Amino acid sequence: MKARYSIVIPVYKNEGSVAALLHALNALSATLDAPLEVIFVVDGSPDASFTLLEEGLSTATFQARLVLLSRNFGAFAAIRCGLSEATGDYIGVMAADLQEPPALMKEFFAKLSGGQFDVVFGQRLGREDPGMSKFFSAIFWSIYRRFVQSDVPPGGVDVFALTERFRDRLVAMTEANGSLLGLLFWMGGRRAFVGYTRLEREHGKSAWTLKKKVTYLLDSVFSFSDLPVRLLMTAGLFGMGVAFLLGALVLAARLIGAYEVPGYAGSMLAILFFGALNTFGIGIVGNYAWRAYENTKQRPLSIISLRLDFPGKHG
Structure with a gap:
């Protein structure tokens, strides 16, 4: 039976929440007015997540597909893989840690x-995360909205759903x-937003580390904005203006005999400033060049090692 609703769930170090996740999905499936399929994408997880899912899905009441990637490709690559595997008319994406209530999917599908x-x-x-997590998340999304995409909600986005047609384009x-x-x-596209409170994590430790957040922010900036290049150009123009002004002052002082030997401090500051600016500029240009080069390789974004289907226990 073709599913009308699909849910994609990337899995990485989530063995502690597998049992609760399957229970929540069974309950959600019972409230929907049409068949549900769930695509679990195990993103090279080093724990027992795959084994626990394989065992638990044999008695699940919903249709499921369990996909194992050959290694850890990252959450977005896993989600993209799951979206490609989904067959429903409406497809939702949620995390495996249950910090986003699964009941949100029903609201998404209804809209x-x-x-x-x-x-x-x-x-x-709102969010029931620890204080430091809230603080750093607020900073992250504030920078993201300011410099990348201003139409992202202030608290950020972790869970969403889309039509099959929109999925194909994505x-x-x-x-x-x-x-x-x-x-x-x-x-x-035509967007809708559903408010919710992010729940406290009950199992394990989040793999969404500060390092991954910074990498995600940089990927977002370099993929959707030329702001770094424009800032670099502005800094270069400012540096040229400062250099021209200082040069004029030095020349004037030399002509009127205000000093005999050029100052060591001023020379070193100028060298250090422009040297740092050049190095910074090379780094920015290099980031854009590297991303362009990566896209020319045309490598797959993920590699599937194993795919298992579970029909679901109905009635």
Whole structure:
């Protein structure tokens, strides 16, 4: 039976939440008015997530597909893989840690079923995470909205759903080192937002580390904005202006005999400033060049090692 609703769930170091996740999905499936399929994409997880899912899905009440990637390709690559595997008319994406309530999927599907929207995003109205996590998340999304995409909600986006047609357009863009959420907002479409409160994590430790957040922010900036190049050009113009002014002052002082020997400090400061500026500029240009080079390779964004299907226990 073809599923009307699909849910894609990337899995990485989530063995502690597998049992609760399957229980929540069984409960969600019972409340939907049409068949549900769930695509689990195990992103090279080093724990027992795959084994636990394989065991648990044999008794699940919903249709499921369990996909194992050959290694860890990253959350966005896993989500993209799951989106490609999904067969439903409406497809949602959620995390395996249950910090986003699975019941959100039902609200998303209801909005999409009305035919008025292409994509629905979950908008955080609050979060029960630790204080430091809230603080750094607020800084991250503030920078993201200021310098990358201003139409992203203030609290950021972690969960969403979209129509099959909109999914096809999304997965057709196979650029490497990009941002899946960034692409969704770049695509535009008819959007809806559903508010929710992010729950406290009950199992394990989040793999979404500060390092990964910084990498994600850089990928987003370099994929969707030329701001770094424009800032570099502005800094270069400012540096040229300062150099021209100082040069004029030095020349004037020399002509009137104000000094005999040029100052060592001023020379070193000028050398250090422009040397640092050049190095910084090379780094920015190199980031753009590297991303362009990565896309010319046309390598697959993920590699599937194993695919298992589970029909679901109905009735």
